[in-house]
Amino acid sequence: MDRDSVREVGRVPHGGSDDPDLLDFSANTNPRTPPGTREVYADALDASRSYPNDDYPEFRAAAADFADCDPDAVVPTPGGLAALRLAFAVSVSPGDSVLVPFPSFGEYAREIRLQGGRPEFVPHDELLDADPRDHAAVVVCNPNNPTGDAYDPGALREFAAECRESDALLVADEAFLGFTDRPSLAGTPGVAVARSLTKLFGLPGLRAGFAVATGEVGADLATARRAWSCGTPAARVGAHCLRADEFVAETRERVRRERARMTDALGEEFEVHPSESPFLLLDAGERDPAEIVRRARERGVAVRDATTFRGLDSHVRVAVRTPGENDRLLEVLGDV
Structure with a gap:
């Protein structure tokens, strides 16, 4: 920062x-919230007298099944916004520019600026036509907040490939994707996905989420992640909710x-x-x-x-x- x-x-x-x-x-x-959530939380409270397993195997396995990716690509975070901050922290340096959609979630620009980066705003419905060259990263919100529309999956994957060829990290905020049956970009090379349990599972105060990335980006996120990045209640309740098909x-x-x-x-x-x-x-x-x-x-x-x-x-x-x-x-x- x-x-x-x-x-x-x-x-x-x-x-x-x-x-x-x-x-x-x-x-x-x-x-x-999913049935049984209160009971899982209560049981986790007793276990909170010890540090959580920093590998979070149960949570990562549930997140991987939910997002259809490899568990090794999952990085637990205290909420989706923490996953976004982590992605920007490993990709944006002072002076870098980042393409950001508008109207969209205001925290993108704030987090980029905290890293010393410069957000360059693009209408959200023109983002996939933008040129990612000479930018450190590109942000996509799918579905977009506050408009609610989602991107065509094929066009989005083509744009992800274009970003990868341009050495621009595509940061995909999928906070609302779980409300749709559209596929996730999780596991796509050159993409850092941010997911949250806040929206779909009705738990904004729990602060549970995760990032997904592979290759060097995934390794950077895993290294930069704080130790014990999720509390025991968040991890256990998160795993329970992610399996509530x-x-x-x-x-x-x-x-x-x-x-x-x-x-x-x-x-x-x-x-x-x-x-x-x-x-x-x-x-x-x-x-x-x-x-x-x-x-x-x-x-x-x-x-x-x-x-x-x-x-x-x-x-x-x-x-x-x-x-x-x-x-x-x-x-x-x-x-x-």
Whole structure:
């Protein structure tokens, strides 16, 4: 990390509320967790009196099965953002440029700047047409946050090959890929994948995730990773969740069904961006997004002011939750 850059970089706004009286649609996390999660966590608490096995064999095996890669390519991290920081730390030096999509997750640019790098912004739907030459890395968010659209798998793999030929590390954030049946880039040469248990398994406070990379990149990530990078509860609960195949299938179907229903209903008041993710980006047109957020909050519902994303000035973002909760959101947004 570049010391001079740290002193110039600020924080990034995020969704999410810790107010128990609010129904939170501002964060894109699953409102449900896999069956048995609480029991696994409780058992892991007793084991936390000792250091975890720093090789994390059970967690890495479960992550490898989930992402369809070799366990040796899995690098445990305390969340997906930690995997992203690790990828940038081993690939970006002061003065390097990195291609970054917009609108997209604001932490990409912040993490690059912390390393002394320079983000160069590209519209997210034009990223695969960008030239990766002369850049240290390229970031892709698949599916993209906050728009919700996913890239064509074939085109994405072709772009990964182009990045590899250009000696630019492709950093693929797949935080929401588990909500789809699209293939992961995990194990693809020249690619560092970041995965999170936060979104799909509804555990943002657990801080469990992993990176996947092969070859020299994988070796660098494994070397740079902090010792005991995941706590015992995070590793054990993570392994349990990553093997919850039935839960994942049920979640995908619920999100697909509810997203379509919400898109139809919200389309009467907003322009709704097509999405393959557990959230919808809404264009409010002439209405003030901040006023929509304020009025929804007065009625007990939190939605995300998406104007904090680069390139958006009239948008809000809402999560896809359970049917009854979604009904409440539709009722509130129908009156704001």
